[in-house]
Amino acid sequence: MIEFSIKKELLGVNGVLNLDVSMKLENGEFLALSGDSGSGKTTILRCLAGLEKSKAYIKVDNEIYQDDKVFLPPQKRSIGFVFQDYALFENLSVERNLLFANQDKFLCDKILSLLDLTKLKNRKPHTLSGGQKQRVALGRAVMRMPKILLLDEPLSALDVNLRSKLQDEILKIHKEFNITTILISHDSDEIYKLANRMAILEGGKFTNIGTPKQILLKTKGSQKFAFYGRVLEIQRIDCVFLVTISIAQQLTQVVVCDLEDIKVGDNVMISTKAFNLNLSKI
Structure with a gap:
């Protein structure tokens, strides 16, 4: 002990x-x-x-x-x-x-x-x-x-x-x-x-x-998964946003419709709820 x-x-x-x-x-x-x-x-x-x-x-x-x-x-x-x-x-x-x-x-x-x-x-x-x-x-x-x-x-x-x-x-x-x-x-x-x-x-x-x-393990609500990362780049393409995010020493890109007040450099959580991809500032 x-x-x-x-x-x-x-x-x-x-x-x-x-x-x-x-x-x-x-x-x-x-x-x-x-x-x-x-x-x-x-x-x-x-x-x-x-x-x-x-x-x-x-x-x-x-x-x-x-x-x-x-x-x-x-x-x-x-x-x-x-x-x-x-x-x-x-x-x-x-x-x-x-x-x-x-x-x-x-x-x-x-x-x-x-x-x-x-x-x-x-x-x-x-x-x-x-x-x-x-x-x-x-x-x-x-x-x-x-x-x-x-x-x-x-x-x-x-x-x-x-x-x-x-x-x-x-x-x-x-x-x-x-x-x-x-x-x-x-x-x-x-x-x-x-x-x-x-x-x-x-x-x-x-x-x-x-x-x-x-x-x-994030199990709040009906989330199927949740990852934390940092926003590196935001590109607007027509009516959606292509967001490049660093997660655990790797890069990924996600497409979202609404960014709210998220900007480059922000720490964010990527999660799913009701089959929709969510990006929220933390």
């Missing part, structure tokens, strides 16, 4: 933000955190890892990581952290990067095999692709056999196909070692594929907690 309550004052672009969140996770759960930039997602991970101080209560199984009297430093917390920028040791081989976290050679070989890195184990990070580096970073974090694995948008810089492949690797690691995992992601496909639980963070507070299906 992992239990945490974190309070911290943050200074963002819109002024002071009071982060105030609490959560209980069963061992082996996969939690996805989502929300606007600056809402406090990364701060939560850094506080859990002991990289930032806050007013917090953090308990993992029967061990207190932080309360009013205790503050365990990062190296004494059973936590693995995977950053966006890999943070690998450039002078060490792939294998030595993993063994730096834990000298267990058997475990190292197992993780190298799981992540399809065995043939690359003697290579230095600067000779690897972005996806390969991210697999090494993931493997090194798992080498500590942590009770919690923290993933701060580790796949955001990768292309769609590579991202999908690494999602499979993360899921494989999660199931193999049953590590409680917390992922920050803005990708609904990624969240639905990986997580069994999801929390939306807005203004420093959890505003919605549930399964990805409960939160992401």
Whole structure:
């Protein structure tokens, strides 16, 4: 069981933000955190890892990581952290990067095999692709056999196909070692594929907690589907509008009769109701 309550004052672009969140996770759960930039997602991970101080209560199984009297430093917390920028040791081989976290050679070989890195184990990070580096970073974090694995948008810089492949690797690691995992992601496909639980963070507070299906699946009214995107272009053709929209790193075009007050740059929801396509501003 992992239990945490974190309070911290943050200074963002819109002024002071009071982060105030609490959560209980069963061992082996996969939690996805989502929300606007600056809402406090990364701060939560850094506080859990002991990289930032806050007013917090953090308990993992029967061990207190932080309360009013205790503050365990990062190296004494059973936590693995995977950053966006890999943070690998450039002078060490792939294998030595993993063994730096834990000298267990058997475990190292197992993780190298799981992540399809065995043939690359003697290579230095600067000779690897972005996806390969991210697999090494993931493997090194798992080498500590942590009770919690923290993933701060580790796949955001990768292309769609590579991202999908690494999602499979993360899921494989999660199931193999049953590590409680917390992922920050803005990708609904990624969240639905990986997580069994999801929390939306807005203004420093959890505003919605549930399964990805409960939160992401839109079933209001008689809608058959609903997607969110951003309007890139609007063209008028006779009495209808051809609207180009970016959805999850892909472009689509829809034809609608009425745009109301929608303009280029607006975030919109595309949905169907009674067999008609609707475009509404959000």
